[in-house]
Amino acid sequence: MHMSRGTRGAVMAVCATLLLATSACGDDQPEEATAHQVRLYGTDGNMSNSYAEELGDRANLVDGMKGTTPLTPLPEDFKKRLLSVDPKLDGFLYAAESYDAVVISALAAEVAGTTDPAxxxxxxxxxxxxxxxxxxxxxxxxxIREGKDIEYRSVSITRAGFTDVGEPATASYATLHFDGQQLNDAKTEFVGAGDESAASNKRPPRGDAASSPDAPLVIGGLLPRTGDLAIAYPPLAAGAALAIKEINAAGGVLGEEVVWVDGDDGTNPAIAKATVARHVDGGVHVIIGAGGSGISAAVLEDVVKAGRILFSPSNTAANLSEVDDRGLYFRTAPPDGLQGRALADVILRDGPQKIAIVARKDSYGEGLQSIVRAELERAGFGGDKVKLLGYQPGEDANAAPIDFSAGAKEIKDFGADAVLIIGFGESAAVVRALADADVPLAALANS
Incomplete structure (x- = not known):
């Protein structure tokens, strides 16, 4: 769910409207399409320069691919601060959300006057x-130290704060375009989504400044250092590291420096559960992660039983808004109910006749697939115009490569002229399978 980014100084269009109309932003006219070409579309898990690298010597297959991702235009100063933490960083997606998740946790502890997670x-x-x-x-x-209530606004939390269930009330999305084997930042379009009135207006109880703080505050990572989402790790890690650095430079929390304990979710429930267990045994108060929605869903029960906080910068599955978390789960990434509208709009602007939606079989992939399907239905695309397919991602890095050859043949026989791929780095196998099945991808027609 990391998307590599370069400088976003050249922005094609910035929209301030909600995603309630039929067009997001930019030209409402369908782009010219050669007969029988099949356009590829992606989402936050695969719209990245790193995704092209997953295809190796076939990276040209992503030429012309378009997609959406939660993305706020980042200030240049913030990018420079991230690069001071990781000079090799070549992308920024979810770095802002990671930074804000750590900062909000620290500010909440300072207000509470204690490191008690509850x-x-x-x-x-x-x-x-x-x-x-x-x-x-x-x-x-x-x-906070002056005894005042605050309203935090920063790089990802800009227009409105959190809803009652602990997620952003508003969001910003970007439409991204591959030109050749790289994302073309000059074509990036931004659009706002969500409702500011959905932000909570409840005032929390005042913290007890006289209580025993039990400092230091200990925050643990549950980020995808390995596994299918490993391409997302660098910006997520950089955002968290920058937050810890700046919190401690400002005096820390409750008079002591915040402690960071690294941890891998492996994009794998078993690895993530083991990391959570180590964090609980090690006295971690707040866990930042997991990277993927399905991984968070798998470990949430363990986190809640242990009385810890799980705070993800990159979970987008809509069903997590209703999860039984006893008030201990939060996220800075917006739910996919908003992104589904943006994705459907991007596809419809090109005037397709038949659309195939391929999703990895987990809460993220299948959830977003269902939302996009519903949005297409609202636009008049019946069951004979949309085909849903899925693939089972490997359980670990040693799993056999995904075989999507049968699915690719189904798409060819269906006659789709648009294919949306919802997945992470492993979904590059879907693109290869489509090319091997002689599906007439737009990239091949233009090569």
Missing amino acids: AIAKQIVGVTNTGTRCGTVAQCLRL
Whole structure:
């Protein structure tokens, strides 16, 4: 779910409208398409320069591919600060969300006056709403220490704060375009989504400044250092590292420096559960992750039983909004109900006649597939115009490569002229299978 990014100074269009109309932003006219060409579309799990690298010597197959991702235009200063942490960083997606997840956790602990996870959890929604607005770690911590309520706004939390269930009320999405084997930033379009009125207006209980703080605050990572989402790790890790650095430079939390404990989710439930167990045994108060929605769903019960907080910067599955979390699960990434509209719009603007949607079989892939399908139905695409397919991702790095040859033949026989692929790095196998089945991809026609 990491998408590599370069500088976003050249922006084709910036839209301030909600995603309620039939067109997101830019030209409403369908792009010219040669007869029988099949266009590829992607989403946040695969719209990246790193995705092209997954295809190796067949990277040209992504030429012309388009897709969407949750993405806020990032200030140049923030990018420079990220690069000071990781000079090799070549992408920024979810770095802002990772940064904000760590910062919000720290601010909530300062307000609570303790490192007790239950007390911190009660303050997380509140620090993003109904207070004095602040935009830097140092400014927010100073206001809290002065006894003031705060309303945190930063790189990913911009227009509105969290809803009552602990997720963003509003979001920003980008439409991305592959030109050749690289994303062309000059074609990137941004559109806002969500409803500011959905932000919580509940005031949390005041923290007890006289209580025993049990500092230091210990935050643990549950990020995809390995596995199918490993391409997402660098910006996620950089965002968290930058947050810890700036929190401690501002005096830390409750008078002591915040401690970071690294941890891998492996894009694998078994690895993630083992990491959670180590964090619990090691006294971690807040766990940042997991990278994938399905991994968070798999470990949430363990986290809740242990009375810890799970705070993901990159979970987007819509069903996590209703999960039984006892108030201990939060996310800075917006739910896919918003992204589904943006994806459907991007596809429909090109005027397709038949659409195939291929998704990895987990809560992220199948959830987003269902949302896009519903949006296409609203646009008049009946069952004979849309085909749903799926693939089972490997359980670990040693799993056999995905065989999508049968699915590729189904798509060819169906006569689709648009294929949406919802997956992570492993979904490159779908692109290869389509080419091997002689599906007339637009990239091949233009080569």
